Amino acid sequence: MPAVPQPPISAPQNFDEYCAQKAAPAGSSAYYALRQAPASRQPFLTALFALRRELEETVKNTSDPTVGRTKLAWWQKETAALAAGQPSHPVSHALARHSADIESEAPMLRTLVAGFEMDLDQARYLDFPNLARYIERVGGAFAGAVARATARQAQHADAWAAPLGNALMLAQFVQELGNDARHGRIYLPIDELQRFGVTAAEIVNRKYSPAFSELMRFQTNRAREALHTALAGIPAAERPTQRTLKAQAAMALALLDEIERDQYQVLHQRIALTPIRKLWIAWRAARKR
Structure with missing residues (x-):
């Protein structure tokens, strides 16, 4: 099979711009979450978010x-090259430029790519x-890297950041259920579908029912409880350092409330917060201590 082409490499001064456009366009939740981080760490965090978006x-x-496996195999090689100081992709260049020790993140990079490889192996x-x-691979491991970027004690960040990353994934599953189903994944x-009497075909065909509402109430409550528990688990000394993750969690909680008010109508539309509301919630x- 011929090699899968990758995006052209921009001039060095455009690496950060590429990452910002990829990960955090104006008005997006990521945009407002990243803007809460210290200015000195925003470029690195934006590059991290851009990498995750590239894989997604x-x-x-x-x-x-x-084709998907070929592309992800390329990314596995690219993340290894990045850890070795030989990046070629714009996102990799940005990560290398803004990290004092990108080699230490090599395990996270491998785990993240391996997580998205699971999407090619199973859809259910x-x-x-x-x-x-x-x-844990696409949520928890990634949140650990986000936390380490600003944590006072980075070596301990995984213990409390991973649960928050996992909880953010649960909230994302609720919001993106309809969109994910259109891409062949539930x-x-x-x-749990069987427990509530909902079939995959009903989700794919956007069929709402009392049973679906009960299923989504369960999913929403689980995500909400996980977010609250994970937020409470951030050590007091680290709360001031974790502005990006706290902003993400707060927007996720507000969105879950919005979805609940809209009676879980997520199959035919993507319910979202307005930009001004995201700005206020994130700020x-x-x-908040």
Whole structure:
């Protein structure tokens, strides 16, 4: 199979701009969350978010699993090259430029790519423990890297940041259920669908029902409780350092409330907060002790 072309490499001064456009366009939740971080760390965090978006788009925008695996294999090589100080992609260049020790993040980089590789191997999960393996790779591991970027004691960040990253993934599954189904993936465990009497076909065909509402109430409550628990688990000394993660969590909680008020109508539309509301929520959450 011929090599899968990658995006052209921009001039060095455009690496940061590329990452900002990829990860945090104006008005997006990521835009407001990243703006809460210290100015000196925003470029690195934006590059991290851009990497995650690159991997996510690789999976979602590729209909042929073989092509998807080829692209992710390229990313595995690229993240190894990045850790070795030989980046070639704009996002990798930005990460290398803004990290004092990108080699130390090599395990996270491998875990993140491996997490998205799971999307090419399965589109459904039998139960929550199986889904948790995916969540921990694409959510928890990533949040650990975000936390380390600004933490006072980076070596301990994974213990309290990973649960928050996992909780953010649960909230994302609620918001993106309809969109994910259109891409052939349902991140709600099969045994939970069966428990509430909802079929995958009903989700794909955007069929609402009392049973679906009960299923989504359960999913929403679980995500909300996980977010509150994870936020409470951030050590007091680290709360001032974690403005980006706290802003993300606050916007996720507000969005879950909005989805609940809209009676879980997430199959045919993507419910979102307005930019001005995101700005206010992110600003307030970032400064909350």
